[in-house]
Amino acid sequence: MQKKIVISASRRTDIVDCYPEFFIDKLNEIPSETVHTIVIWTKNPANILVNQVLNKKLKEYRQIYIHLTVTGMGGTELEHGIPESDKIFSILPALIDFVSGPERITWRFDPIIRIIKNGTFFTNFVFFDYLLEKISRLGIKTCRTSWVFPYKKVLNHLEKKRFRLIVPSESEMKEDYQYMNTKLGEKNMSLLICAVSGFPGSSCIDGQLFTRLHPEKLFCSTLRAHGQREFCGCTESFDIGSYGLKCKNGCLYCYANPFIM
DSSP: OOOOEEEEEOSSSOHHHHOHHHHHHHHHTSOGGGEEEEEEEESOOHHHHHOHHHHHHHTTSSOEEEEEEOOSOBTSTTBTTSOOHHHHHHHHHHHHHHTTSGGGEEEEEEEEOEEEETTEEEEGGGGHHHHHHHHHTTTOOEEEEEEOOOOHHHHHHHHHTTEEEOOOOHHHHHHHHHHHHHHHHHTTOEEEEOSOTTSOOOOSSOHHHHHHHSTTOOOOOOOBOSSOOTTOOOBOOEEOOOTTSOOSSOBTTOSSOSSOO
16 A cells, blocks of 8 residues: 655645645645645634635545644734734634644644844743633644744844844743643643754654544554754655745744745
């Protein structure tokens, strides 16, 4: 039997939000019977529900898993192309129905950011408790996080908008982790760290998990993915996105965008 693949859509750009037609075209090239799971990464999943062509196409595949990023910064200068959090929450029940259960959605509170602009300090960490309360009510059981990494490109993006990034120390990151882990534990949720040295490893694309969640318990490859960051534990997948498809969301801290919108 031919090994079924995992489609990643996409680490490189938010194709659901920004390029749904491209997503549809790519799926038309990939027969559903060859696919184990489609993994969708997005900050605005509305097109999954309202774009009828995409909605119908995705229904051909046996399993959809969604990485939904909600940072609390939607609608701010830092994420000016993203809807406010409450708008995303309003469609989450329908999204959970679409993927057949909250276990197929993970909440990414990612990244955590601390910055200063014109002498004023800001961090999205203050939104964590509010977001957790909203998301936990829907039955979602995992939260993933990391901190903005000071890539030179990211620092340049922020500086052009007069933001200065505050890079946390290891002890500060551990304080964040301990706080989040405690709060999540109170809601029977788990905290996973995405590719950060000094913290337990995790797999955003997790073949073992996808096997357990699959409607027929169909085996999914657990071979380690190539070309990912040093501390990434992801299993193999085929990413259909491209850095050439510039994300239109305009998040100032994003390492993937070549320039600021």
